[in-house]
Amino acid sequence: MPLPPSGQTPGPAAEAEARGTDAAHAAHAKQRELEAEQQHVDRAYVRLEAMRGEAQALMREGYKQAQVGTMGSLVERDTMVFRAELWARTLDAADDGLVFGRLDRTDREVWHIGRIGVRDADSEILVVDWRAPAAEAFYQATPEDPRGIVRRRVLHCRGHQVVDIEDDLLDPDAAPDDLVVVGDGAFLAALSRTRDGSMRDIVATIQQEQDDAIRAPADGSVIVRGGPGTGKTAVALHRVAYLLFRHRQRFGSRGVLVVGPNPRFTAYIERVLPSLGEGGAVLHSLGDMVDGTTAAYHDTAAVARLKGATAMVPLLRRAVLATPAGAPHELRIKHRGTEVVLDSGALRRIRNDLLQRARRGPNGQRVAAAKTVLAALWERLASRGAARSEKEAFLEDVAARDEFAVFLNTWWPLVRPVDILRGLADPARLDRAARGRLSRDQIRLLAGSWERTARTGEVSFLDVALLDEIDTLIGPLPRVRPRTPGSPAEDNPYVVDGYDIFTGEAVRSSAPADEISEVTTYADRMARAGRGRDRDEDQEPDEFAHIVVDEAQDLAPMQWRMLKRRGKHATWTIVEDPAQSAWEDLDASAAAMSEALGDRRRHEFTLTTNYRNPAEIAAVAARVLVRAVPGAKPSRAVREGGERPHLLVVGDKAPLAGTLHAVVARMLGEVEGTIGIVTPVGETAEAAAALAGLPSRVQVMDALDAKGLEFDAAVIVDPKTIVDQSPAGLRTLYVALTRATRSLVVATGDGEWAAELLGLEPAEPVAPGV
Numbered sequence: 001m002p003l004p005p006s007g008q009t010p011g012p013a014a015e016a017e018a019r020g021t022d023a024a025h026a027a028h029a030k031q032r033e034l035e036a037e038q039q040h041v042d043r044a045y046v047r048l049e050a051m052r053g054e055a056q057a058l059m060r061e062g063y064k065q066a067q068v069g070t071m072g073s074l075v076e077r078d079t080m081v082f083r084a085e086l087w088a089r090t091l092d093a094a095d096d097g098l099v100f101g102r103l104d105r106t107d108r109e110v111w112h113i114g115r116i117g118v119r120d121a122d123s124e125i126l127v128v129d130w131r132a133p134a135a136e137a138f139y140q141a142t143p144e145d146p147r148g149i150v151r152r153r154v155l156h157c158r159g160h161q162v163v164d165i166e167d168d169l170l171d172p173d174a175a176p177d178d179l180v181v182v183g184d185g186a187f188l189a190a191l192s193r194t195r196d197g198s199m200r201d202i203v204a205t206i207q208q209e210q211d212d213a214i215r216a217p218a219d220g221s222v223i224v225r226g227g228p229g230t231g232k233t234a235v236a237l238h239r240v241a242y243l244l245f246r247h248r249q250r251f252g253s254r255g256v257l258v259v260g261p262n263p264r265f266t267a268y269i270e271r272v273l274p275s276l277g278e279g280g281a282v283l284h285s286l287g288d289m290v291d292g293t294t295a296a297y298h299d300t301a302a303v304a305r306l307k308g309a310t311a312m313v314p315l316l317r318r319a320v321l322a323t324p325a326g327a328p329h330e331l332r333i334k335h336r337g338t339e340v341v342l343d344s345g346a347l348r349r350i351r352n353d354l355l356q357r358a359r360r361g362p363n364g365q366r367v368a369a370a371k372t373v374l375a376a377l378w379e380r381l382a383s384r385g386a387a388r389s390e391k392e393a394f395l396e397d398v399a400a401r402d403e404f405a406v407f408l409n410t411w412w413p414l415v416r417p418v419d420i421l422r423g424l425a426d427p428a429r430l431d432r433a434a435r436g437r438l439s440r441d442q443i444r445l446l447a448g449s450w451e452r453t454a455r456t457g458e459v460s461f462l463d464v465a466l467l468d469e470i471d472t473l474i475g476p477l478p479r480v481r482p483r484t485p486g487s488p489a490e491d492n493p494y495v496v497d498g499y500d501i502f503t504g505e506a507v508r509s510s511a512p513a514d515e516i517s518e519v520t521t522y523a524d525r526m527a528r529a530g531r532g533r534d535r536d537e538d539q540e541p542d543e544f545a546h547i548v549v550d551e552a553q554d555l556a557p558m559q560w561r562m563l564k565r566r567g568k569h570a571t572w573t574i575v576e577d578p579a580q581s582a583w584e585d586l587d588a589s590a591a592a593m594s595e596a597l598g599d600r601r602r603h604e605f606t607l608t609t610n611y612r613n614p615a616e617i618a619a620v621a622a623r624v625l626v627r628a629v630p631g632a633k634p635s636r637a638v639r640e641g642g643e644r645p646h647l648l649v650v651g652d653k654a655p656l657a658g659t660l661h662a663v664v665a666r667m668l669g670e671v672e673g674t675i676g677i678v679t680p681v682g683e684t685a686e687a688a689a690a691l692a693g694l695p696s697r698v699q700v701m702d703a704l705d706a707k708g709l710e711f712d713a714a715v716i717v718d719p720k721t722i723v724d725q726s727p728a729g730l731r732t733l734y735v736a737l738t739r740a741t742r743s744l745v746v747a748t749g750d751g752e753w754a755a756e757l758l759g760l761e762p763a764e765p766v767a768p769g770v
């Protein structure tokens, strides 16, 4: 459905006039059309209800099979219930706006387009799934290339009720005389709707250039570029739904991963796929890609530059292989009056030898380390005349001793990735791992950051990528073995701190015997987790068939490595806008992305229309864009007539935070939906304190956390600091300025600077309480 050129009356209305119908006649004709559409929509809902009944029956049937109780029937039940459950969820999701389009073809056939395909009891098609080839023309046909379509109609429904229709006449020459064409710019109205904090699907209004990317061939990776608000995220999510529909076998079974910049963003987009009936994709932010870890903060630009670069790889490898901090320098063991010693040289040789052979990383070599040390001790004893027949008893005796366990736990501890980062809080250790390649300042910055981790346990977004890298270097912790009933771990002399030093397994007390014997199926877990849950945590695969990366321009090379490990054989959908990048070294990032994507074919698309910002806000952002990225071309804002952005200058006597409460409280009365307060990076605390107690539709975040989000109104606090914080600061400000769909306020202490940059007249300095 192409947009009407901005500022012009939409085509269908003009068509109606051209046919000489007066307003009353047109209203009457529209009413008749609405009634006819309602009848069709009613039929579709009746069938949807019947399909729901069928899905429920299938689930009941599946659960019945469980009563037979054989293993085979449980597996069958699992598959059956799983499919029925997925189907039922899809049907539920389709309920809202089931039918949203209609195509009248030159051959007089009429197809209704909707969220899912629906047939009546006689198999006649009532609704064509939007992803089916037959629906393609709904998004692709234009007056220049009508593709056999005379009229395209968008149906606007509220619940099951058709409340409005909007037509495009694509092929006037082929139109029958009695064809009614209705139009009142409902599409543009839909764009200015109030935001509720969650992204919605755009299935009814996908534009042609967006559809090209959504339906691109599945054989390769898709790269979608475009300015803020051009629908890149929406396109990527609709592409996932499309791929799952057209290639369910391939993408459904091995999984789809969607990665966004931060948890706010994943929360913002999490409703889109379920609303399209596709709840199976795994959503992660860059801060929670590693199990059990959640990033707490963004590094400063100087630290990020160091942590994000691939120079971290050899540094981390050396840190992983280094002797652990606090490791003993020697081991002395007495056996029947004879003392044997492994000195530091001997221990170092054993360690180096084991690590050189280590494929599985130090964690995987712990058992070998224990055995090698015991063997070396025996060698020493044997050289002092011990008889071969004593060997068995000697090894058993030493292995069971507490002192040996204590030695092993400090000399070759099982480590978690975060232990390695904590160790690097020691500047000397960090310097050794860096082999002198870091300057003193750089050591201070990095060690300082990991000192925070050591002290508070907090990690940054980039630390998560490093933890993932370390994870592959240290090897997995031994798997947990349930304790065998009747042989408690305490009775096993080789179990130290819950680990069997010989098998390397963690030994934990087991669940009661009757619980273990039960076969747990996917259906059980899903039932336990409750409906509405999008994924089963236990089921998350290590690798995915398709990976979507949003805001890809911000990924550092280390983060690309983290994603590549999850998509060695994947196809990718990459969404990026280099002009919004916070990462300074765009070339290094592009090279890392290229390596992750591999040699597969790439299909590249550029989106050109901004659906988010009214022209007035887009114009202000465009001034920053041309400064940030000389030569960049701003996208065309589709909506005009918004409010002029407001430049609020805060005088010296009125600190920003003091004024903020008054400004936002006033906005609450003027703006219906969400209000985003965007501060410099890491500086949310003051604004959050100033705004405490205001309704939850007011959200405070820093400029990096604002990535990808949108609000009805945005207040940008202290833009100058945002710019000064990093060499990519102008680009970060550009991101912040492009979040609002309606009103934009920029609050600054430096009116002159901001007025010149943004092209806005500064308002008079304001005092608190304004």
Ligand SMILES: Nc1ncnc2c1ncn2[C@@H]1O[C@H](COP(=O)(O)OP(=O)(O)OP(=O)(O)O)[C@@H](O)[C@H]1O
Residues within 6 Å of the ligand: 191, 199, 200, 201, 202, 205, 206, 207, 210, 226, 227, 228, 229, 230, 231, 232, 233, 234, 235, 577, 611, 612, 707, 708, 709, 710, 738
């Ligand atoms: N075809 C469309 N019909 C209706 N709304 C649309 C359409 N395309 C995009 N939008 C809306 O425009 C807004 C911006 O979309 P989206 O967030 O996908 O843009 P983006 O390019 O990812 O932006 P950014 O680069 O700032 O993250 C959203 O509210 C989205 O629903």
